[in-house]
Amino acid sequence: TTKFLKDYAPPEYLIKDVALDASLAPKGARVSSRISIEPNAGTVAGTPLVLDGEALTLESIALNGQELEAGRYTLSPGKLTIANPPVGSFTLDIVTRCNPEANLELSGLYLSSGTYCTQCEPEGFRRITYFIDRPDVLATYTVRLEADRKSVPVLLSNGNPVDAGEIEGTGRHYAIWHDPHPKPSYLFALVGGNLASIHDTFTTASGREVALGIYVEPGKEDRCDWAMESLKRAMRWDEERFGLEYDLDVFNIVAVSDFNMGAMENKGLNIFNDKLVLARPDTASDADYTSIESVIAHEYFHNWTGNRVTCRDWFQLCLKEGLTVFRDQEFTDDVRMGPVMRILTARLLKARQFPEDAGPLAHPVRPASYIEINNFYTATVYEKGAELCRMLQTLIGKDAFRQGIALYFERNDGTAATVEDFVSAMADASGRDLTQFMRWYTQSGTPEIACSLDYDPHAKTARLKVNQVVPPTPGQSSKEPMHIPLKVGLIGANGDELPLKLNGETVPGGLLEVTEREQVFEFEDIPAPPTPSILRDFSAPVRVTTSLKPEQIEFLMIHDADPFNRWQAAQTYATDLIATAARDGLDLGPVSGPQAARLAQALEPGLRDETLAPTYRAETLKLPSESDIARELGRNVDTDAILAARDTLRKTLSEAMADTLSAIYAATATDDAFSPDPDSAGRRALRNAALDLMTATGTQEAIDRALRHYRNATNMTDSIMALSVLSHIPSDECDEALDDFYTRWQGDALVLDKWFAVQARAGRPDSVATVHRLLGHPKFSLKNPNRVRALIGSFAMGNPSGFNRADGAGYAFLAQQALKIDGFNPHVAARLLGAFESWKTLEPGRQAHAKKALQGLSSAELSTDAYEIVTKTLGSA
Ligand code: ARG
Ligand code: ZN
Numbered sequence: 001t002t003k004f005l006k007d008y009a010p011p012e013y014l015i016k017d018v019a020l021d022a023s024l025a026p027k028g029a030r031v032s033s034r035i036s037i038e039p040n041a042g043t044v045a046g047t048p049l050v051l052d053g054e055a056l057t058l059e060s061i062a063l064n065g066q067e068l069e070a071g072r073y074t075l076s077p078g079k080l081t082i083a084n085p086p087v088g089s090f091t092l093d094i095v096t097r098c099n100p101e102a103n104l105e106l107s108g109l110y111l112s113s114g115t116y117c118t119q120c121e122p123e124g125f126r127r128i129t130y131f132i133d134r135p136d137v138l139a140t141y142t143v144r145l146e147a148d149r150k151s152v153p154v155l156l157s158n159g160n161p162v163d164a165g166e167i168e169g170t171g172r173h174y175a176i177w178h179d180p181h182p183k184p185s186y187l188f189a190l191v192g193g194n195l196a197s198i199h200d201t202f203t204t205a206s207g208r209e210v211a212l213g214i215y216v217e218p219g220k221e222d223r224c225d226w227a228m229e230s231l232k233r234a235m236r237w238d239e240e241r242f243g244l245e246y247d248l249d250v251f252n253i254v255a256v257s258d259f260n261m262g263a264m265e266n267k268g269l270n271i272f273n274d275k276l277v278l279a280r281p282d283t284a285s286d287a288d289y290t291s292i293e294s295v296i297a298h299e300y301f302h303n304w305t306g307n308r309v310t311c312r313d314w315f316q317l318c319l320k321e322g323l324t325v326f327r328d329q330e331f332t333d334d335v336r337m338g339p340v341m342r343i344l345t346a347r348l349l350k351a352r353q354f355p356e357d358a359g360p361l362a363h364p365v366r367p368a369s370y371i372e373i374n375n376f377y378t379a380t381v382y383e384k385g386a387e388l389c390r391m392l393q394t395l396i397g398k399d400a401f402r403q404g405i406a407l408y409f410e411r412n413d414g415t416a417a418t419v420e421d422f423v424s425a426m427a428d429a430s431g432r433d434l435t436q437f438m439r440w441y442t443q444s445g446t447p448e449i450a451c452s453l454d455y456d457p458h459a460k461t462a463r464l465k466v467n468q469v470v471p472p473t474p475g476q477s478s479k480e481p482m483h484i485p486l487k488v489g490l491i492g493a494n495g496d497e498l499p500l501k502l503n504g505e506t507v508p509g510g511l512l513e514v515t516e517r518e519q520v521f522e523f524e525d526i527p528a529p530p531t532p533s534i535l536r537d538f539s540a541p542v543r544v545t546t547s548l549k550p551e552q553i554e555f556l557m558i559h560d561a562d563p564f565n566r567w568q569a570a571q572t573y574a575t576d577l578i579a580t581a582a583r584d585g586l587d588l589g590p591v592s593g594p595q596a597a598r599l600a601q602a603l604e605p606g607l608r609d610e611t612l613a614p615t616y617r618a619e620t621l622k623l624p625s626e627s628d629i630a631r632e633l634g635r636n637v638d639t640d641a642i643l644a645a646r647d648t649l650r651k652t653l654s655e656a657m658a659d660t661l662s663a664i665y666a667a668t669a670t671d672d673a674f675s676p677d678p679d680s681a682g683r684r685a686l687r688n689a690a691l692d693l694m695t696a697t698g699t700q701e702a703i704d705r706a707l708r709h710y711r712n713a714t715n716m717t718d719s720i721m722a723l724s725v726l727s728h729i730p731s732d733e734c735d736e737a738l739d740d741f742y743t744r745w746q747g748d749a750l751v752l753d754k755w756f757a758v759q760a761r762a763g764r765p766d767s768v769a770t771v772h773r774l775l776g777h778p779k780f781s782l783k784n785p786n787r788v789r790a791l792i793g794s795f796a797m798g799n800p801s802g803f804n805r806a807d808g809a810g811y812a813f814l815a816q817q818a819l820k821i822d823g824f825n826p827h828v829a830a831r832l833l834g835a836f837e838s839w840k841t842l843e844p845g846r847q848a849h850a851k852k853a854l855q856g857l858s859s860a861e862l863s864t865d866a867y868e869i870v871t872k873t874l875g876s877a
Helices: 225-242 286-301 316-335 340-358 379-396 396-410 418-430 436-442 550-559 563-582 592-610 614-621 626-633 639-656 658-667 678-697 702-713 716-727 730-744 749-761 767-775 787-800 811-822 827-835 844-858 862-873
Strands: 012-023 028-039 049-052 057-063 074-076 079-082 090-098 108-112 115-119 139-148 152-155 158-165 172-183 190-193 195-205 209-216 250-256 269-273 449-457 461-469 486-489 513-515 519-523 532-534 543-546
Touching: 028 209, 057 074, 057 250, 074 396, 074 418, 074 678, 079 195, 079 658, 108 449, 139 190, 152 172, 152 379, 172 811, 172 827, 190 269, 190 340, 195 225, 209 225, 225 250, 225 286, 225 316, 225 396, 269 286, 286 316, 286 340, 286 716, 316 340, 316 379, 316 418, 340 379, 340 563, 340 614, 379 396, 379 418, 379 563, 396 418, 436 592, 449 811, 461 486, 486 550, 532 543, 532 550, 550 563, 550 592, 550 749, 563 592, 563 626, 563 639, 592 614, 592 639, 592 658, 592 767, 614 678, 614 767, 626 639, 639 678, 678 702, 678 716, 702 730, 702 844, 716 749, 716 827, 749 767, 749 787, 767 787, 787 811, 787 827, 811 827, 811 844, 811 862, 827 862
Parallel strands: 012 139, 209 250, 250 269, 449 543
Antiparallel strands: 012 028, 028 090, 049 079, 057 090, 074 079, 108 115, 115 190, 139 172, 152 190, 158 172, 195 209, 449 461, 461 519, 486 513, 486 532
């Protein structure tokens, strides 16, 4: 059944205090909970009390200490109802059993490699005990944990430790934790296991001493230092940037190897997918170091944005996720990426969110309805949600934004809030009217901005005409214009930045506010026809079309003072070439002829410019992806043509820039020991990007170079890049490297995931056969989400030509595997099925195969998660 935002009603009853006692045992867990219940203001006396509960065995229930006889309550699927509760407040004592071992859904209490752990967001707490499991019911928790002392020596929960001890003569022990901060049930967590740990401390700005701990499987302690450093950096940064300090005496992080998502911000006890904690130079790449740092920060930042102020209902998910992603992006920008950050963010948004917004699963940043909330942890809610926060900051300014954050906490601390609460704090702090801006939260679809510039030589004015269209999306056929911060610049013939003046006033930061469907900005005192640079710094999550000629784009590639748009110009140029070559049949002219040569020429000065950061130069070397091209084409997509066109352009550039590339490759070599710092990582990124492009020639020399790169690698960044480069070219060298990598890392789950992923992503004609074969590999398991994502996910989302094979074998493969997984882990299955989201843009043959696979699924027995994705993806087709 569909739930609607407009139907929100406050809870009839509140729970202010919870005492939980969990006794952990291999064959199950016994949970006793004592909850104090009170009617909410306005609740009519005698209103039935309805508790949520799933996959639980009820052992007993008592009201105010009196056992409830069977007739006083009813159990129905997902619910426990007391039809005639007492008037006023009362206490319930509920004893239930659940089975962590059998919990393959990884929601609620489950076992991951022998460690008891929990995942409660969004609706997992009801799989631990009967409760009013919704985010606007906030309670303080005291938790007693009990388990076998020898096999489960570590017992953790939220908040601060209160007490611990042995239970005489039983071989069992206990620990008691208390969390003084009221929180919704989705932030509850417990962990029990035989875990090793590293410890450190952090002193907050106002002098609170916080004990920090990171818990991992024994033997992995040597891979925790980076996560710990990242945590301390994040804690300091949040104090400096937003004045936000930590509020408990301990902060613990636990890494587990079976986890549906990335990580979870449970109060004082973050639980992580171990791939986002564990790092050592020989096992983790620079990309891993970067994502660990950013996710550690993200979960930590939730302590304020999400935990201290939480969400009133799940429709408001972006209130915590969009804002927290925005905060972690700003952090990564400050401590690591600088100007490259915006490129990485925009690339991710365009790759993941734009297709979502353009496809059958499009939904607003704040959805108005859902069937299964787990399906709404999307790029739209997270990444576009972050863009909305960034636009607010751009519109009102960084200082006002910080004051807005302060006001938001002043007004909402300790409560469950809405998007309106957030935006009104920003409006009040800045004095700006943000009414129109609210449309960003309710209208789905990526706005399309068309810009054209006319120069008047007599008046010396340049008129920029801006049109905006928000395309129709499922359920939203017509849209109102958005409030869009559009950063622009005008560049003179010699490459100089021209001052922007409108009505006699300079335009600060080149920031225009677009609010109408059609708007004209007339810039004064422009001496000669300029070249416009539009959407600088990617100031809004929109698509831009301009009437720029190829020469003007080349000009921007060299002269634009905005690093983002200089990079974007090159991407646009390359995208046009590949898309033209792959549109309606294959014509390799554009990707091998004079236009491609001009692209090389325009790229070279930047690549050779030693004053530019190596990371930035590395980004310039990365061509638009196959999916970028597919998105640009938008219809009649033939993934083989795209692959061929893109490979040809890579080869052309590689040959045309051979000298530059080998110069870069040679100059970036080093004998220094691995260090994850930004400069060293940037140097590796540049060297590896050069290697990648050089290998596009496919010559024996290139293959030998890649194999040498692999053999000489002293860190995972270099090994995995060499392996990935080799994997695209069938050769003995490739097989040799893959075998060597396997022999070396077969005992290491996270590294082995990389081995599976590299093969699944290799755009080779035999890739469906490869993934089929790897499914049968002794190290493959459908039960571990990381392994599933490494093999099946990488194939479906990272190998466009393989997945979209013309005969439909890729679709059949995915449908079959997703269906199997759906039987025990709907969440992971539904995510995989997202790979079908752009099926309607394919050419007719592929489209028919995709449709057949989807229809096959729709007639199978599916979880609600998979059902929602499949039916919405099929649409009315
Ligand atoms: N709140 C987590 C985060 O930091 C995500 C948890 C989502 N879990 C889920 N089962 N959908 O983004
Ligand atoms: Zn989050």
